[in-house]
Amino acid sequence: MTMKKLVTRLPMAVAVAAASMTASAEDLTVVSWGGAYTASQVEAYHKPFTAQTGTNIISENYSGGIAEIKAQVEAGNVTWDVVDLEKADVIRACDEGLLVEINPDDLPKGDNGVAAVDDFVAGGLEDCGVANIVWGKIVAFDESQFSGKKPSKLVDFFNLKEFPGKRGLKKTPKVNLERALMADGVAGGEVYNVLSTPEGVERAFAKLDEIKEQVVWWEAGSQPVQLLADGEVSMTTAYNGRIYNASEVEGKPFKIIWDAQFAELDFFAIVKGTKNLDKAMEFLKFSTDTKRLADQTNYISYAPARKSSIALVSDKMMPHMATSPENFATAVPVDHVWWADHQDELNERFNAWLNK
Amino acid sequence: MSMSADTPADEQGIDPQLKARLRKAERFLKIRALLLVVPLMLFVLFTFVMPLAEMLYRSVHNPVLVEAMPEVARLMQEWDSQELPGEEIYAAVGKALVEARKEKTIGRIANRLNSEYSGMRSLLTGSARKLQRYKGDDYKNFMLQLDPDWGEAETWGAFKVLSSEYTLTHYLAAFDMQYDSKGKIVPQPEERQIYVDMLLKTLKLSLLVTVFCVLLGYPLAYYLSILPPSKSNLLMILVLLPFWTSLLVRTSSWIVMLQGQGVVNSVLLGLGVIGEPLDMMYNQIGTVVAMTHILLPFMILPTYSVMKSISPVYMRAARSLGATPAHAFMRVYFPQTVPGLSAGAILVFILSIGYYITPALVGGRTGQMISNLIAYHMQTSLNWGLGAALAGSLLVVVLVLYWIYNRLVGASQMKLG
16 A cells, blocks of 8 residues: 555544444444354354344453453443353352343244243253353363273273373363262262262262372363363363364364263353343344254354254254264253352362362 | 751841742742652552552452341341341341342342352252242241251351451451351361462462572573673573563463473483473473573572672682682672672562462462462452452562561662662
């Protein structure tokens, strides 16, 4: 660009920038987890929503938790409109009065005419959130690191003798304690009952003690994939969509162990105090209807949270879904109400255990 | 300050108006000087003093129950913690729970109480739902039937702890203590004790980092100070270049160097020096190595600037008077470098105590420091009160250490450049 052009165009650029700044109040800020997951949401929800309503969507990333939401609401300066939250955080944030309550009767019916209340999977509607995906907390391993017998069950994760190598675990007691108990012989349905007793907690930590020295702890969803790719660990817990991306899209030799996966839901929720309440609600309804939820599965292997959407999932993607029948056979749902009661105590205990 | 005050101007017959004019002129100068620093003072006030005060306030301020259930809080204050409360308190709690459910404040209270005693959240939310339909007037019996936890001392202990607007619970927790159900201060159960250990470990690691910085930085600073400028400038750039590089980049490069499949391990394995990879990353070694590297310039720069100003004549004089090199160094050179050395050491030590990103990335399980727990309570557990109390304790530790340092070395001795 020549200097002259620059001089003539500069005022225009400034004017455009100023206009877009005044227009930014009309934009909708949607916050999610980044990576392949946000990319799938942009394709399936954001682009069609902008095309239909003309509302520009600003996509932001965060790494989970409700600290930012709490800070925004308490400071009275809400800049996030819609947030993609894990179930435990939806419950907690709703309890703390940080989210807008959502009436399930306002949500669109399934395309087969079933009311939203009956169309969403069990636990898919919370007071302040509407589920969009079902995903699995699974164990994955690097095939190339096991020359002989390959691991196939959750128990194998704790079996360092037969399946040597470091293990990746998320740095939190949630689901790790459950996995430890199941590897120690507790049935899936009994896990939370056992964990409610002091002996059960002891038993879970004792099982984790067996592999403690071999564990590399991770915190963000992208880390376990990296740890596997670097050869730092031979087996790790992870989220099924991330492993799908690494193995099916990037061609890495990673395999998922679906045995005893812990099924989780992610939710869309609206931050209380948003200046764009109507638009946010419109976006939430739009992106959780039958067609949109089914459409997302074309971009990532997370299952739709509506029953009516599952029928629309392609045959190619179905085997990678956490909810496909063979994968779901031994799935255990995470009990978030139980965790809401016990997280303070167990997190402290877990931190102390880690440090010892 | 005032020149006119003690000069016997009046006796010498100088016009008294002159004194007044001088005073006026001086006052003007003072105000002008003050105006120049006002922006800085305001800046410090708004960005340092106020947040700090807010944090310390939050560590003792505990308004949830008092604001949401004022009547319950008042009654619990009077309760003596000895046996189960009477009907009056049960009725007050029962009614307040129904009210809080209507007002949507129950979640906040339940979460806060739950952090005092696990299981309170479901107890409160569950009971509130059922109490809504209760029309009788024997709340105590009704609630005890609803859930046996209403008869537990711990339940009421949690209420009692939260019943006053200002409490020391967070500070107790920061030192692994708690109130028991009778209101006495007792240690936390052993499997939950962590913060004192963490604080000691933080001090230990910081001390290690400081010692390594002194051992590495002192000779280097000396070498820099005696080299001719052309060479010392080049070496100085080598010190400053990493100093100007982003903290994250430097930390990540240490991960690349030290991890199991990293550069160092691969070289050593390739040379046959070791049989299997050494564990140098995601533990204390990783934290100490990376932090020493990152903080080294803070040691070198003040030491170097002090050494630069020491004339070589002193050493030559000592040697010519018959001192051995070691003796001359210890008696003549070293004492002169103490101001720079101690400034560097205290700078490195205080910076390490608050270090957070590097331990988080390379510390793994055992290389964590207390700041990582503060960050955890601020971001994940949302127990901002406990986070603030931990930060407050850390602040006190730093102030105490500085006081000791001041007594031993003297802050006026410190020279930063």
